Amino acid sequence: MMWFFLVSDALTFGGLLIAYGFTRHDCLEAWPIGEETFNSMPFLGHGYPLVYVALMTFILIISSVTMVLAVEAGHRMDRKGVTKWMIATIIGGFFFVGSQAWEWYHFIHGSEFGKIELADGSVAIVKGHFGEIKNFTVTEAGNHHKKGDIIKEDIMHTFQHAAAAGHITNGIITLHDGSKATITKEKDHELTLIVKKSGKVNKASKAKRRITGAKAEKLYYEALYSGEANRVIYGANLKQNEYGPQQYAQFFFFITGFHGFHVFSGVVINIIICLGVVAGTYHKRGHYEMVEKTGLYWHFVDLVWVFVFTFFYLL
Amino acid sequence: MERDDLIEYSLDAHHSEEKGVEIRKKIYKVTILLTLVTIVEVVLGAVIKQDASIWPLVKWTFLALTILKAGYIVMVFMHLGDERKWLRYVILVPYFIFILYLIFIALWEATAIKSVLNFFS
Numbered sequence: 001m002m003w004f005f006l007v008s009d010a011l012t013f014g015g016l017l018i019a020y021g022f023t024r025h026d027c028l029e030a031w032p033i034g035e036e037t038f039n040s041m042p043f044l045g046h047g048y049p050l051v052y053v054a055l056m057t058f059i060l061i062i063s064s065v066t067m068v069l070a071v072e073a074g075h076r077m078d079r080k081g082v083t084k085w086m087i088a089t090i091i092g093g094f095f096f097v098g099s100q101a102w103e104w105y106h107f108i109h110g111s112e113f114g115k116i117e118l119a120d121g122s123v124a125i126v127k128g129h130f131g132e133i134k135n136f137t138v139t140e141a142g143n144h145h146k147k148g149d150i151i152k153e154d155i156m157h158t159f160q161h162a163a164a165a166g167h168i169t170n171g172i173i174t175l176h177d178g179s180k181a182t183i184t185k186e187k188d189h190e191l192t193l194i195v196k197k198s199g200k201v202n203k204a205s206k207a208k209r210r211i212t213g214a215k216a217e218k219l220y221y222e223a224l225y226s227g228e229a230n231r232v233i234y235g236a237n238l239k240q241n242e243y244g245p246q247q248y249a250q251f252f253f254f255i256t257g258f259h260g261f262h263v264f265s266g267v268v269i270n271i272i273i274c275l276g277v278v279a280g281t282y283h284k285r286g287h288y289e290m291v292e293k294t295g296l297y298w299h300f301v302d303l304v305w306v307f308v309f310t311f312f313y314l315l
Numbered sequence: 316m317e318r319d320d321l322i323e324y325s326l327d328a329h330h331s332e333e334k335g336v337e338i339r340k341k342i343y344k345v346t347i348l349l350t351l352v353t354i355v356e357v358v359l360g361a362v363i364k365q366d367a368s369i370w371p372l373v374k375w376t377f378l379a380l381t382i383l384k385a386g387y388i389v390m391v392f393m394h395l396g397d398e399r400k401w402l403r404y405v406i407l408v409p410y411f412i413f414i415l416y417l418i419f420i421a422l423w424e425a426t427a428i429k430s431v432l433n434f435f436s
Binding site for chain 2: 003007010011014015018019021022023025026033034035049050051054057058061062064065067068069072073075076077206287296299300302303306307309310313314315
């Protein structure tokens with residue numbers, strides 16, 4: 001019976017991934033590339049393409065291995081072995097779910113540069129190291145700040161909100177209380193624009209889509225400091241995202257979310273079965289069939305991830 | 316009432332210590348293989364950019380490696396390889412027929428829709 005459930009679930013995931021392929025086939029160049037989108041590591045920042053997700057994949061594979069070892073121990077009626085390996089599997093599962101939460105957090109918050117609409121109407125994503133913003137110096141008093149005040153709290157957040165709302169003109173930021181301030185910011189390094197949608201001048205063709213150096217810097221800040229709203233998009237939600245077409249984020253949320261839900265329910269089921277093992281329920285029954293069944297489900301979750309990993313991150 | 320026409324789970328459920336050693340050896344071998352394949356995939360992805368002319372080859376390599384990994388997970392970890400022959404076919408054959416058909420029809424339709432979109436834009 002377990003197998004028939006798994007086949008139907010595999011058809012669901014197959015359908016989802018094929019729908020993803022269908023949409024991607026329609027959009028081609030505009031579609032984000034995994035290694036450009038997912039390049040962050042916990043504690044280390046940006047610049048590590050796919051390393052973290054490879055680690056997640058590895059964790060899930062290992063937890064699948066510990067599960068198969070639990071099943072094997074069950075065949076020898078080794079209750080201690082089953083308990084040990086099941087606990088290892090549960091820990092691996094929690095690690096994976098936690099990693100996925102981190103990945104989502106990063107995906108939703110986005111990069112420091114965002115996605116920018118350039119002056120000619122083309123749209124580009126931005127790579128490089130963002131120079132830290134030191135402070136804002138108030139030049140024109142508002143309701144709250146006085147002239148000459150130096151603001152240091154929450155500046156990145158304020159900066160991104162102001163940029164997205166078009167409240168920065170020629171390097172002068174208009175704050176919430178109506179005061180105006182200059183921005184003190186360190187220089188960016190290796191700023192690169194990757195054009196995703198062609199405009200009048202900048203094209204998204206493979207040969208021309210990368211813009212680097214002083215030209216990239218000029219185009220980026222011209223657009224960012226234009227004083228027009230919605231020229232820059234940071235992060236992702238269900239309406240827009242900084243990575244590519246709108247459907248991309250929806251597929252990301254739905255497919256990885258649906259898989260994450262499977263992992264989470266897998267962990268819960270594993271915990272329940274593990275309690276049964278500890279209580280000796282299956283030992284009394286004379287066989288560990290329940291461990292084998294939950295094992296099948298757990299391997300299936302790993303199997304789906306192998307495909308999600310390929311289609312979302314590698315291709 | 317005892318039924319003797321059902322195949323009891325417990326008949327398949329036990330093996331000896333020696334058999335266990337052998338099975339565990341196989342499990343560790345597959346673990347190493349899956350890890351290596353994942354590492355190869357990530358390194359390939361990091362070294363070869365999607366703009367490169369060799370990319371289509373890399374893409375098909377990724378697909379082949381994915382199928383390989385999936386095969387090992389299903390056949391060894393999910394021990395479908397050790398199941399009775401008819402069960403194996405009942406599970407695999409309908410699934411592949413349906414999925415291959417779906418892939419074919421989705422790509423076909425996506426190409427058609429794309430040409431329509433290009434026509435109007």
